[in-house]
Amino acid sequence: MKFAQRIQNIQPSMTLAISAKAQALREQGIDVIGFGAGEPDFATPENIKQAAIEAIQNNETHYTLVSGTHALKDAIIKKFDRDNGLAYDRKQIVVSCGAKHSFYNLAQVLWDAGDEIIIPAPYWVSYPDMVILANATPVIVNTDQSSGFKITAEQLQQAITKKTRALVLNSPSNPTGSAYTKKELEALAEVALKNKLMVISDEIYEKIVFDGFEHVSIASFSEEMKRNTVVINGASKCFAMTGWRIGYLAAETDIAAAVTKLQGQSTSNPTSIAQAACVEALTGKQSPVEIQKMVTEFKKRRDYLMDRYAKIEGVSCYKPIGSFYTFPDFSGVFGKQWNGKTIKESLDVAEFLIEEAKVALVPGIAFGADHNLRLSFATSMENIQEGMDRIESALNTLHA
Numbered sequence: 001m002k003f004a005q006r007i008q009n010i011q012p013s014m015t016l017a018i019s020a021k022a023q024a025l026r027e028q029g030i031d032v033i034g035f036g037a038g039e040p041d042f043a044t045p046e047n048i049k050q051a052a053i054e055a056i057q058n059n060e061t062h063y064t065l066v067s068g069t070h071a072l073k074d075a076i077i078k079k080f081d082r083d084n085g086l087a088y089d090r091k092q093i094v095v096s097c098g099a100k101h102s103f104y105n106l107a108q109v110l111w112d113a114g115d116e117i118i119i120p121a122p123y124w125v126s127y128p129d130m131v132i133l134a135n136a137t138p139v140i141v142n143t144d145q146s147s148g149f150k151i152t153a154e155q156l157q158q159a160i161t162k163k164t165r166a167l168v169l170n171s172p173s174n175p176t177g178s179a180y181t182k183k184e185l186e187a188l189a190e191v192a193l194k195n196k197l198m199v200i201s202d203e204i205y206e207k208i209v210f211d212g213f214e215h216v217s218i219a220s221f222s223e224e225m226k227r228n229t230v231v232i233n234g235a236s237k238c239f240a241m242t243g244w245r246i247g248y249l250a251a252e253t254d255i256a257a258a259v260t261k262l263q264g265q266s267t268s269n270p271t272s273i274a275q276a277a278c279v280e281a282l283t284g285k286q287s288p289v290e291i292q293k294m295v296t297e298f299k300k301r302r303d304y305l306m307d308r309y310a311k312i313e314g315v316s317c318y319k320p321i322g323s324f325y326t327f328p329d330f331s332g333v334f335g336k337q338w339n340g341k342t343i344k345e346s347l348d349v350a351e352f353l354i355e356e357a358k359v360a361l362v363p364g365i366a367f368g369a370d371h372n373l374r375l376s377f378a379t380s381m382e383n384i385q386e387g388m389d390r391i392e393s394a395l396n397t398l399h400a
């Protein structure tokens with residue numbers, strides 16, 4: 001079969017590839033501990049499920065407006081006002097089939113061949129490929145553990161050319177768990193405005209933060225910055241609703257209209273039932289309680305992991321401020337041997353760990369960071385304890 005050039009230009013999602021490998025081993029009866037999860041290991045809260053059941057019973061089972069129901073847009077508008085101090089109207093909101101879909105749509109309507117999109121690394125796996133699918137060029141700016149995996153205003157300024165159209169920000173971050181402070185965002189916003197650079201702000205982990213960290217939206221600094229920013233968010237992570245497929249964006253009216261036009265000729269509206277459930281997620285009084293329960297559990301796991309990492313030679317780990325990922329640096333074991341093989345990069349570490357420790361981590365190369373691996377703590381404490389025991393023992397068998 002001859003395939004279109006655009007599909008040949010992109011990579012399959014590597015996070016999904018590791019889950020597939022773990023699954024294959026499990027099917028052979030091997031007990032593999034999976035640290036690859038990109039979703040909360042909690043059930044969708046009961047009040048949200050009930051809202052979906054009621055929507056079915058009320059026959060809310062037809063097409064809705066392409067860009068989302070009035071009820072959901074109003075709930076999203078309320079959320080932006082309440083949580084982020086941002087005022088939008090219905091014409092500025094588009095609901096899509098997950099935040100990934102929101103970003104995809106946006107890339108398709110905003111960018112052309114020759115446009116450069118700045119993406120700080122480590123990045124969420126899908127950004128560069130979605131930029132490439134829009135024929136635009138991802139420009140990767142590297143950050144490391146010493147700067148908390150954050151891009152500085154100077155780095156941003158240096159990466160800007162005449163062709164630069166946008167900066168993609170993801171705070172709190174998948175895969176590092178890093179998050180930008182208000183001050184850091186203000187410095188980036190200043191550079192963005194000065195260079196007429198749009199900011200795409202993916203805030204999907206905003207509620208999953210620890211130690212009293214306060215998430216701030218870069219769009220909230222001024223009217224000008226709000227016009228210059230597209231905020232992306234969704235129900236998947238904060239409400240444990242990955243399978244429901246609801247994401248949304250808030251933008252200037254002309255951008256929202258263009259996204260709606262594209263969506264009207266592709267997927268049309270996201271599932272009516274999921275939209276009704278999302279209204280409850282965003283406005284139900286149970287929701288803050290459910291989020292708090294989840295965050296409390298995530299924090300326990302993060303703290304346990306940080307204690308374990310501190311005791312393992314050759315591994316160091318940035319302490320995540322948000323999300324449910326750790327992103328340990330394994331470069332301390334590069335050059336070591338197992339089974340006649342030398343560990344040289346993150347893929348080698350991932351292979352070693354799945355073969356010898358029977359634990360599945362995602363190699364950092366998938367996120368543009370080859371010293372690290374992503375270990376998700378969206379799994380039980382029991383799994384985390386056992387998995388860390390296995391990792392520690394396996395690393396002890398490595399030799400020079």
Ligand SMILES: *Cc1c(COP(=O)(O)O)cnc(C)c1O
Nearest residue numbers: 098099100124174204234236247
């Ligand atoms: C999970 C995730 C998304 C997308 O999630 P959806 O399920 O498509 O809403 C977007 N951005 C980041 C950084 C994510 O980790």
